[in-house]
Amino acid sequence: MVVREQKILNGIEFNSNGTKMFTIYSGASGNDNNIDFINEYDLSTPFDISTHTYRGDSERCNLANGYDSGSHQIPKNAGDMSFSSNGMHIFVINRGTNGKNDDALYRYDLTKPYDVSTCTLAQEIDPDQTGVEINGWRSGSIDTNSKRHHAQGVAISPDGTKIFISFNGTGEGAASDKSGIREYSLSTPYDISTLTHVDTAGILLPNALPSANPDALSLSADGKRIFIVYHGSNTSNATVEQYSLSSPYDTTDFNLDGALNVNDLVLVFISGGGSALAPLPVDQINLKDKVLVNKILLECGANIKEINAVRKHLSKIKGGNLCKICFPAYIQSFILSDVIGDDLSSIASGMTTYDETTFSDVQNILKKYRVWKKVPTKVQNFIKLGEKNKDLETPKKNDVIFKKTNNILIGSNSVCLEKIQEYCESSKISSKIWIRNIEGDVRKVTKDLARKIKNIKIKRPIILISGGETTVKVKGNGKGGRNQEFGLYFCKEMKIQNPNQKFYILSAGTDGRDGPTNSAGAILSHSSLTDISKNKINLSKELKNNNSYEVLKKIKSLVIIDGTNTNVADVQLIYLS
Numbered sequence: 001m002v003v004r005e006q007k008i009l010n011g012i013e014f015n016s017n018g019t020k021m022f023t024i025y026s027g028a029s030g031n032d033n034n035i036d037f038i039n040e041y042d043l044s045t046p047f048d049i050s051t052h053t054y055r056g057d058s059e060r061c062n063l064a065n066g067y068d069s070g071s072h073q074i075p076k077n078a079g080d081m082s083f084s085s086n087g088m089h090i091f092v093i094n095r096g097t098n099g100k101n102d103d104a105l106y107r108y109d110l111t112k113p114y115d116v117s118t119c120t121l122a123q124e125i126d127p128d129q130t131g132v133e134i135n136g137w138r139s140g141s142i143d144t145n146s147k148r149h150h151a152q153g154v155a156i157s158p159d160g161t162k163i164f165i166s167f168n169g170t171g172e173g174a175a176s177d178k179s180g181i182r183e184y185s186l187s188t189p190y191d192i193s194t195l196t197h198v199d200t201a202g203i204l205l206p207n208a209l210p211s212a213n214p215d216a217l218s219l220s221a222d223g224k225r226i227f228i229v230y231h232g233s234n235t236s237n238a239t240v241e242q243y244s245l246s247s248p249y250d251t252t253d254f255n256l257d258g259a260l261n262v263n264d265l266v267l268v269f270i271s272g273g274g275s276a277l278a279p280l281p282v283d284q285i286n287l288k289d290k291v292l293v294n295k296i297l298l299e300c301g302a303n304i305k306e307i308n309a310v311r312k313h314l315s316k317i318k319g320g321n322l323c324k325i326c327f328p329a330y331i332q333s334f335i336l337s338d339v340i341g342d343d344l345s346s347i348a349s350g351m352t353t354y355d356e357t358t359f360s361d362v363q364n365i366l367k368k369y370r371v372w373k374k375v376p377t378k379v380q381n382f383i384k385l386g387e388k389n390k391d392l393e394t395p396k397k398n399d400v401i402f403k404k405t406n407n408i409l410i411g412s413n414s415v416c417l418e419k420i421q422e423y424c425e426s427s428k429i430s431s432k433i434w435i436r437n438i439e440g441d442v443r444k445v446t447k448d449l450a451r452k453i454k455n456i457k458i459k460r461p462i463i464l465i466s467g468g469e470t471t472v473k474v475k476g477n478g479k480g481g482r483n484q485e486f487g488l489y490f491c492k493e494m495k496i497q498n499p500n501q502k503f504y505i506l507s508a509g510t511d512g513r514d515g516p517t518n519s520a521g522a523i524l525s526h527s528s529l530t531d532i533s534k535n536k537i538n539l540s541k542e543l544k545n546n547n548s549y550e551v552l553k554k555i556k557s558l559v560i561i562d563g564t565n566t567n568v569a570d571v572q573l574i575y576l577s
Contacts, residue, residue, distance in 0.1 A: 105163075336411040
C-alpha cells in the first residue's frame with residue numbers, strides 16, 4: 001500500500017468495527033514542513049487493509065492543529081497512537097531522541113468519533129515542565145543526567161484510567177537506562193494532566209538492546225495481555241512479545257508468554273482428537289467447566305460441527321485463535337482429518353482456520369438440544385458477553401491473520417477408505433467403497449444401511465467399505481461407544497430386513513478407541529444375536545442403557561487394539577456372502 005512519497009509511518013490503529021484505519025505519517029525527515037499527520041482510510045471489508053481507500057489530505061489530522069508556542073511544543077517525531085474507546089480522543093507519543101529529553105504525550109480531541117479531520121491538540125505532558133515521570137525506569141524522579149532513552153509506544157485502557165508507554169533505552173548501565181513498559185494512572189479518565197506514574201508497576205523488557213527497539217503497544221480486549229513490537233535493526237530482532245497480566249490492566253505482576261519474529265515460521269501438526277486433547281479455556285471459565293459442557297454436548301446428540309462451534313468459543317486456541325496468538329509469524333499447518341467432508345474449521349475445532357460460527361450460534365445450539373440451563377453459569381455469562389463484545393468473537397474469513405497461514409490436508413477418512421480398497425484389490429478380495437461420509441444417529445443410519453443391502457444383488461462375496469462418524473444419544477449410564485452400538489443395531493436391523501443374509505461387520509474408530517472404553521469398536525455377524533440370546537442378555541434393555549460394551553464383552557465381539565496414534569474418523573467393513 002503506497003500512501004505518500006517519502007513517508008515515514010510510525011503507528012496504526014482501527015476504529016471499533018474495523019471500517020476505518022489510521023496511520024501516523026511523520027514529516028520529521030523534512031516532508032510537509034516537518035509536520036506530522038494522522039491519515040485516515042476507509043476499509044470496504046472490515047480489518048482487510050487490501051480494501052483501503054485513502055480519505056485524502058483534507059481529511060487527515062494535522063498534529064500541529066492547536067499548537068500554541070506559549071504552552072505547547074509541536075510534535076516533531078510522532079510515534080504510536082491510541083484511541084479512546086468512544087473514538088473522541090487520540091493519545092499520541094512524541095518519540096523523542098536518545099540523549100535528549102524531548103519525550104511528550106499528547107491528547108487530541110475530536111468533535112466526531114473517529115473523524116480525525118476534526119482533531120485539535122487539547123493536552124500535553126512534558127517531563128521537563130511538569131515533573132511527571134515519563135523518562136526512566138521505575139524510578140521516582142526524572143533522570144536529568146543520562147536521558148538515554150525515549151518514549152515510543154502508547155496504549156490506554158477502555159475506561160481511560162490507565163496509560164502504558166514503552167521506552168527505548170541503551171541497554172547499558174543502571175536499570176533506569178534499560179527499555180521497558182511503564183504504567184500510569186489517571187485520576188480523571190482521559191485527562192493526562194492527572195497522570196501519575198505507578199512506581200511499583202511496569203515491565204522491564206528482556207530484549208533491552210539498541211538493536212531491539214520496543215515500539216508500538218497493544219492491549220487485549222480483556223486487558224489481561226499486553227503486546228509490544230520490537231522494530232529492531234534487522235529481521236532477526238524484529239519481534240512481537242506477549243505478556244500476560246495477573247489482573248486486567250495491571251503490570252504489577254506479569255509473565256512473558258512468548259515472542260515471535262515477523263519472519264518466524266510456526267509448524268503446526270493437527271489431527272482429529274485435538275478438540276478434546278488440547279483444551280485451553282478462556283480466562284472467564286475453567287477446565288472443569290469446559291469438560292462439563294463437552295460431556296453435556298456429547299450426551300445430548302449434537303453433531304460434531306455443533307459441538308465444535310461451542311468448543312471454539314470457549315477456547316483461546318480453537319476457532320482460528322491459535323493464528324491470532326502466533327501472528328505476525330507465518331503458519332504452516334499439516335492436518336489429519338477425522339471430520340466428515342474434511343471441513344478444516346471442524347478438525348480439532350479449526351485451530352488454524354477461520355470460524356463462521358458466532359456466539360449467537362453457540363447459544364442457539366445449546367437451546368436447540370435443551371441443555372442451555374445445564375451448562376455452568378460462568379459459561380452462560382461468557383457466551384452472553386461474547387454476543388455483546390465483538391472483540392471476544394473468533395476470527396473470521398477476512399481477518400488479516402489468515403493471510404500468513406497455509407493449511408495442507410495430509411490424510412482423511414476418504415483416503416483411509418481408498419487405502420482399504422487398494423489392500424483388498426491387492427489381496428484379490430472383491431470390494432467396493434459403498435458410502436462415504438456416514439453421519440447421523442446410529443439407529444437411523446443402521447436401519448437405512450440394512451434397507452439398502454436388501455436391494456443389493458450378491459453374485460459373489462464382497463466387502464462393502466464405508467466410513468464417517470455417527471452419533472449416539474446417551475440416555476442410560478452404561479458403558480460403550482458409537483461403533484459398538486453401530487454393530488449391535490446393525491445386527492438387529494439385518495435380522496428384521498434381511499433375515500437370511502449372511503454377513504460380518506466391523507465398525508471401529510481409526511484411533512483405536514471408541515467412546516470412553518479400551519475398545520476400538522465391534523466385530524459381529526449374522527449369528528451374533530443368537531450368541532446374545534444364549535447368554536440371556538436383554539439386548540433392547542442394554543441398548544436403552546447404552547451398555548453395548550458389556551454385551552459385546554460377554555459374546556467376545558469387542559475389537560481390542562493398541563492406540564493407532566492417528567484419527568481419521570470411523571470405518572465400517574461389511575462382508576456379504
